[in-house]
Amino acid sequence: MNPSHPQDDYKIKDTKPQLGERWPHGGVRGGGGWISSDRVTSTYDLVEQMYYLYVRVVKARDLPTNPVTGSCDPYVEVKLGNYKGKTQHFEKKMNPEWNQVFAFAKDKIQSTDLEVFVRDREMVGRDDYLGKVVFDMNEVPTRVPPDSPLAPQWYRLEDRRGESKLKGEVMLAVWMGTQADEAFPEAWHSDAATVHGEGVFSVRSKVYVSPKLWYLRVNVIEAQDVESEDKSQLPQVLVKAQVGNQILKTKLCPTRTANPFWNEDLVFVAAEPFEEQLVLTVENKVTPSKDELVGRISLPLHIFERRLDHRPVHSRWFNLQKFGFGVLEGDRRKEHKFSTRIHLRACLEGGYHVLDESTMYISDQRPTARQLWKQPIGILEVGILSAQGLMPMKNKDGRGSTDAYCVAKYGQKWVRTRTIVQSLNPKWNEQYTWEVYDPCTVITLGVFDNSHLGGNDKPGPGKDSRIGKVRIRLSTLETDRIYTQSYPLLVLQPSGLKKTGELQLAFRFTCLSLAHMIYLYSRPLLPKMHYLHPFTISQLDNLRYQAMNIVASRLGRAEPPLRKEVVEYMLDVDSHMWSMRRSKANFFRIVSLFSGLISMSKWLGEVCQWKNPITTILVHILFCILICYPELILPTAFLYMFLIGIWNFRSRPRHPPHMDTKLSWAEAVHPDELDEEFDTFPTSKPQDIVRMRYDRLRSVAGRIQTVVGDMATQGERFQSLLSWRDPRATSIFIVFCLFAAVALYITPFKIVTLLAGLFFLRHPRFRSKMPSAPSSFFRRLPARADSML
Incomplete structure (x- = not known):
């Protein structure tokens, strides 16, 4: 790092990688499959082409038996130079089927012969040799998709010298291909040859789909015939x-009655397939410290209606069940049914977008129900090329090493690259594709160290360490342009800010319908139900937290799992926690917004002081013209903004924004503030009184921090109107300014004022609960929140 410019190492750098060539077909292969050529004409060309020797071991037949045991436990060993890969072995099987693929990187091949051995596994001693097949590397064919996969063939086994044929055959397919081959994700890779056992599954690239989330709204209306054990007193x-780990309670019925009434809404998050049940229990408050179970019922979620809009839902009565220790039958409880019942109105709501991520970095704004989805407006292609200069995250064999992999998240689709073992400069060169339904969204990429490969110095499996994260807002990208850039990976640790390496990416945002994209800028940011039936702030916080837990739990059950620490880091689970550093950063974001007003006041002071006589005279002339012709005030203002926008086009940002360490106050943060930011919640300080006050302060200050950040976001959106940070939004605004200037010029000022006043004072009948087009346009403008750590 250059000591004179320490922040230069934290900036985005342009790179010039040798990207792949365009293929003759018109499709794009990504992590989610093939996208037809009628949507996009680009190809798999955002990564450097890496060639691999693929060996598919399909099966064998008629293998010889061991003369001693009379059986055969076969497996196949693929050997290329110093690299060896083995299939699993089958016990007592003469015609085994493996269907396993081995991939050897071409740039590491040091042999001209490929040897495929078939062996018989022995429990003790050396494995028996059954035969081999040898291939000359110069005769291996090359396959490029979309060519069909190479057909495997039967090969007779040869002896050690390769002179005579032995009993038995093995079916193989050998070809040279790139990382675009469909066999690439599932193949055994030579660069991970040191990984064995279950760790092999965690080094492969995978595509994950986060579960479809629904809101479960339960309106608890009333209950009938509630009885307590004490018959002399009415219950309260x-x-x-309860749904899974989510527990909510109604308020205590204010009166003691056998027919209590609540009419309260309880909202949960549920994920498909619905594995949990809705468990309702009615409890009687006997004393302040004692609750009595009155009744209980478990309801599967699939019985509830799925509501896509705001249409009413019919209520239903359910009989409650009570469990007590009555007559015992063996060791089982006897179930008692009685007449107590509860009145509910419950439904699964798919018209909302379930906020499973922070709203500042949202990557999907569609409702849950697929029936409400519109057509995509674009295609996002991301090539994850490599990383440079990663920090050693652990020790292996007495030296530092890193087993790095990259995770990208956009919408419901998560992708994970393969793990490059023991490399501080890993090269992935994997390309993935997403459909884009709204340009005002963010894709997040994170780099992690794989701690589940075995052989660590740490006892037992640990957590995958964070190496760094990158966010890219799609609305800041020019369409149909290939960006090839290196992003610094920054992590804030208790010891301070550290750069842990650089992530090299290539990405392109392709527009499918410009008219549709421009139309979206006038549409509400979230689905209609968020505005017709909004949630409270406390409900949103709780629902977002529960949604993140569900996503982390479901992705953690995949193979290989996307672990909880990875999901939480990608979803910014701690972004709402109190931090003195974030609070100061948001405060100074607001202060910087007033810098324009301060500059204007200084300029007016200079005009009044005649420091520049020519400027002062021009201001006097303009002032007199506007006084004599007040109808020119608004056209002049809009025309002035139009000219400013055109002038700023020359200096428009050419790169999407990235983490700004100065803006985030990450470089000048005080050690005590870092200790507070990385403190546990609740605090781990020893004094009980200090802990209580400290937690209360952090909770209140966290709310203030959010409000200050929201205020800063609104002001920064005003600045982005003419800054070309979002080129489409600025284009729309300056064109509007031009037409507004012309319209206001030819329209009498009194008419404009009258119409504006009547519109502002219009009757509530003519007002809509939905946000207006200008409001929706303004909320879609980018802010500097994307650039904060």
């Missing part, structure tokens, strides 16, 4: 509802 009850 509440209802507790």
